[in-house]
Amino acid sequence: MLDITVIWKTLGRLATRVPYTITIAFVSILISTALAILLSMIKIKKVKIASALVELYLSFFRSTPGLIHILLVYYGLPLVLKPFGIILDASGKDLYSIAALSLSYAANLSEILRPAYLSIDKGQHEAALCAGLSGFQKEYRIILPQVIPIALPAMGNAFIELIKDTSILFVIGLTDIMGSAKNIITNGLGINKVEIYIAAGLIYLVITTVGNWGNHFLEIKCQKVKKHQ
Amino acid sequence: MLEIKNVHKAFGDNQVLKGVSLKVEKGDVVAILGPSGSGKTTFLRSINFLEKADKGEIIFDDIQADLAHATKKTISLIRKKTGFVFQNYNLFNNKTALENVTEGLIIARKIPKKEAIEIGKRALDKVGLSDRYDYYPSQLSGGQQQRVGIARAIAANPDVILFDEPTSALDPELIGEVLQVMKELAKEGTTMVVVTHEMGFAQNVANHVVFMEGGIVVEEGTPKEIFSHPKEERTKQFLRRVVGYEDYSI
Numbered sequence: 467m468l469d470i471t472v473i474w475k476t477l478g479r480l481a482t483r484v485p486y487t488i489t490i491a492f493v494s495i496l497i498s499t500a501l502a503i504l505l506s507m508i509k510i511k512k513v514k515i516a517s518a519l520v521e522l523y524l525s526f527f528r529s530t531p532g533l534i535h536i537l538l539v540y541y542g543l544p545l546v547l548k549p550f551g552i553i554l555d556a557s558g559k560d561l562y563s564i565a566a567l568s569l570s571y572a573a574n575l576s577e578i579l580r581p582a583y584l585s586i587d588k589g590q591h592e593a594a595l596c597a598g599l600s601g602f603q604k605e606y607r608i609i610l611p612q613v614i615p616i617a618l619p620a621m622g623n624a625f626i627e628l629i630k631d632t633s634i635l636f637v638i639g640l641t642d643i644m645g646s647a648k649n650i651i652t653n654g655l656g657i658n659k660v661e662i663y664i665a666a667g668l669i670y671l672v673i674t675t676v677g678n679w680g681n682h683f684l685e686i687k688c689q690k691v692k693k694h695q
Numbered sequence: 696m697l698e699i700k701n702v703h704k705a706f707g708d709n710q711v712l713k714g715v716s717l718k719v720e721k722g723d724v725v726a727i728l729g730p731s732g733s734g735k736t737t738f739l740r741s742i743n744f745l746e747k748a749d750k751g752e753i754i755f756d757d758i759q760a761d762l763a764h765a766t767k768k769t770i771s772l773i774r775k776k777t778g779f780v781f782q783n784y785n786l787f788n789n790k791t792a793l794e795n796v797t798e799g800l801i802i803a804r805k806i807p808k809k810e811a812i813e814i815g816k817r818a819l820d821k822v823g824l825s826d827r828y829d830y831y832p833s834q835l836s837g838g839q840q841q842r843v844g845i846a847r848a849i850a851a852n853p854d855v856i857l858f859d860e861p862t863s864a865l866d867p868e869l870i871g872e873v874l875q876v877m878k879e880l881a882k883e884g885t886t887m888v889v890v891t892h893e894m895g896f897a898q899n900v901a902n903h904v905v906f907m908e909g910g911i912v913v914e915e916g917t918p919k920e921i922f923s924h925p926k927e928e929r930t931k932q933f934l935r936r937v938v939g940y941e942d943y944s945i
């Protein structure tokens with residue numbers, strides 16, 4: 467039989483790790499979005515050598531599991547940075563986590579952003595230039611306001627995926643929700659495993675439900691804006 | 696006022712323009728005719744740098760520039776002296792009719808918003824859309840969208856307006872309203888260069904007709920010269936084909 471009180475107590479303990487987990491997810495969302503914009507721009511503008519590198523980057527990150535990204539960043543990043551005189555130790559687990567999630571999700575997000583951008587017909591770009599707008603004014607005033615409502619709902623879904631994916635960061639010892647559930651199990655010498663995982667699951671359920679709910683509203687808002695496009 | 700000299704343009708090994716020149720005086724209405732694929736659109740687009748010519752020169756009032764190597768500043772100057780009306784209207788879908796017209800005024804030309812709105816409304820009134828200021832392109836018919844396109848092009852009072860087949864994407868019953876607006880503009884002395892398949896417009900509204908084929912200007916002259924006394928065999932053939940003209944050689 468399940469011990470409901472264990473679930474209840476674990477819920478309380480895991481809830482204290484929610485802010486930490488959300489912070490890591492949030493910072494990763496910001497960095498991955500910025501990176502995705504950069505990657506998309508390089509590909510859209512067909513920047514010579516850079517776009518070939520971006521292509522390589524995208525195909526690697528999009529066709530390998532997130533777990534690999536995390537392990538590669540955790541064990542690989544210090545090796546990569548060492549020749550530059552930057553010595554990383556294993557303690558900044560949150561930084562490795564953010565780096566891995568950002569790199570991984572930048573690839574996903576750029577594959578949402580780029581098609582959304584390219585869905586705006588060439589004619590509107592030309593009309594904007596003919597109206598005398600500069601390249602930047604064209605993007606900022608005409609193109610991006612149409613791209614954003616197209617891309618945002620899909621990006622929202624990706625952000626929710628990212629939050630769920632924080633649950634594999636325990637492999638490098640991050641004490642997020644999942645990591646701390648693991649710790650509780652270890653400290654309890656392995657009893658009540660099911661109750662503890664149920665509690666962790668419930669926490670993720672609440673977070674993603676709130677996220678989906680927010681995304682749904684976003685979608686309605688975007689739909690309203692998009693109605694004219 | 697505007698002179699374009701010896702424009703060459705190739706797409707890959709497809710030589711589309713092989714030395715096209717055109718002279719436009721203030722108040723001229725120039726109609727460019729020619730079969731599909733003859734390079735009319737490409738020529739028109741190279742005038743305001745939507746297409747970068749491989750070779751050619753533009754003299755526009757006091758600006759003189761190489762079409763193949765113009766600076767950003769020159770391009771911007773020439774674009775501000777030019778209006779462009781597209782075959783597919785190309786309205787900004789996220790903006791209302793009025794915003795479509797005022798966008799370039801406010802953002803590119805730095806006209807104060809209030810004044811720009813006045814100008815924009817006047818331009819829309821002129822094309823018969825005084826009751827459509829706040830409509831989005833998706834809420835307008837093709838003919839109305841194209842009239843917004845024209846209002847957008849004329850609002851800043853450019854020296855010349857380039858039209859690329861402004862009626863060929865329209866349903867037949869909507870062509871008239873757009874041609875009517877263009878006729879009015881011509882009457883007011885607006886300088887226009889119009890690529891068109893509307894022979895009636897070329898014959899009755901234009902004062903200069905250019906016939907292009909195979910990337911060159913085959914023949915040009917007054918509407919009368921071109922439609923009634925074409926000299927070149929290719930012009931005659933074209934006219935016979937598009938208008939079924941039999942009596943041009945009178």
Ligand SMILES: Nc1ncnc2c1ncn2[C@@H]1O[C@H](COP(=O)(O)OP(=O)(O)OP(=O)(O)O)[C@@H](O)[C@H]1O
Nearest residue numbers: 706709711729730731732733734735736737738860
């Ligand atoms: N961006 C492009 N890339 C490659 N080829 C092009 C491009 N634009 C035009 N062409 C080619 O250039 C030639 C001339 O095209 P253009 O559009 O100037 O002709 P047109 O006289 O305007 O024809 P139409 O009456 O059909 O509009 C065509 O063979 C076309 O396929």
Ligand SMILES: [Mg+2]
Nearest residue numbers: 735736737860
């Ligand atoms: Mg054309």
